[in-house]
Structure formats: structure tokens, C-alpha cells
Amino acid sequence: QVRLVESGGGWVQPGGSLTLSCVAEGHSLNTNAMAWFRQAPGKEREFVGLRWGSGTIVYANSIVGRFTISEDGDGNTAYLQMTSLKPEDTAVYYCAARSGNNGGSEATDYDYWGQGTEVTVSL
Numbered sequence: 655q656v657r658l659v660e661s662g663g664g665w666v667q668p669g670g671s672l673t674l675s676c677v678a679e680g681h682s683l684n685t686n687a688m689a690w691f692r693q694a695p696g697k698e699r700e701f702v703g704l705r706w707g708s709g710t711i712v713y714a715n716s717i718v719g720r721f722t723i724s725e726d727g728d729g730n731t732a733y734l735q736m737t738s739l740k741p742e743d744t745a746v747y748y749c750a751a752r753s754g755n756n757g758g759s760e761a762t763d764y765d766y767w768g769q770g771t772e773v774t775v776s777l
Contacts, residue, residue: 656766663771676749684729687757692745707755746770
């Protein structure tokens with residue numbers, strides 16, 4: 655069992671930046687596939703990006719060039735660095751992980767989920 659805890663959400667003006675954290679308590683994600691998703695009010699959960707255990711990173715087209723997935727050296731904490739934020743980035747952001755070392759862009763690919771952290775982009 656992997657427990658994921660996100661933090662770092664908040665309010666930011668358009669064009670601003672935030673960095674979200676995802677702590678895998680008592681577990682290293684180095685060999686797991688992990689991903690970030692988001693869910694805006696009234697919308698379905700949306701893929702943001704993923705990192706395979708091999709280190710391959712894939713981003714959704716809507717955020718490529720603005721968001722960056724990274725992690726600390728021991729793999730306990732993953733980060734989603736978000737820049738040039740837009741109002742349409744407003745959502746609850748979730749990190750997810752799976753037991754295997756690769757996964758896709760579907761939420762059903764992932765076994766473990768954090769509780770989410772809310773990001774609001776507005777004036």
C-alpha cells in the first residue's frame with residue numbers, strides 16, 4: 655500500500671507559478687510509474703503528466719512547456735512545477751502511482767491516489 659499526500663495548492667494570479675508536492679509516505683517511487691491529474695469543477699478528471707520508472711516523462715498538450723514533473727533523489731517526493739498559469743488551470747490536482755513501472759494517461763491505470771490539492775488561478 656502506498657499513501658500519497660499532496661500539498662502546495664493555493665490561489666495565484668494568471669501568469670504566476672506554483673509548485674505542488676506529492677509525498678509517498680514510507681515508500682520510494684523511483685521504480686513506480688506516477689502521474690499527475692486534475693479535475694476542474696463540473697469536469698472529468700484530466701491527465702496532466704506522468705513519469706515512468708525508467709524516467710520517461712510525458713506531458714499533456716495543454717500544459718507542455720509550462721509544467722514540469724520532477725522528484726527528489728530518493729524518490730519519496732514528486733513535484734509538479736507550474737508556471738505561466740492560466741484561469742483554465744484551476745482545478746484540484748492529484749498525484750497517482752501504480753505498482754508497475756509504466757502506465758498510461760488514463761486514471762484507471764493507477765492504483766494509488768492522493769487526496770488532492772486545490773489550485774485557483776484568478777485575478
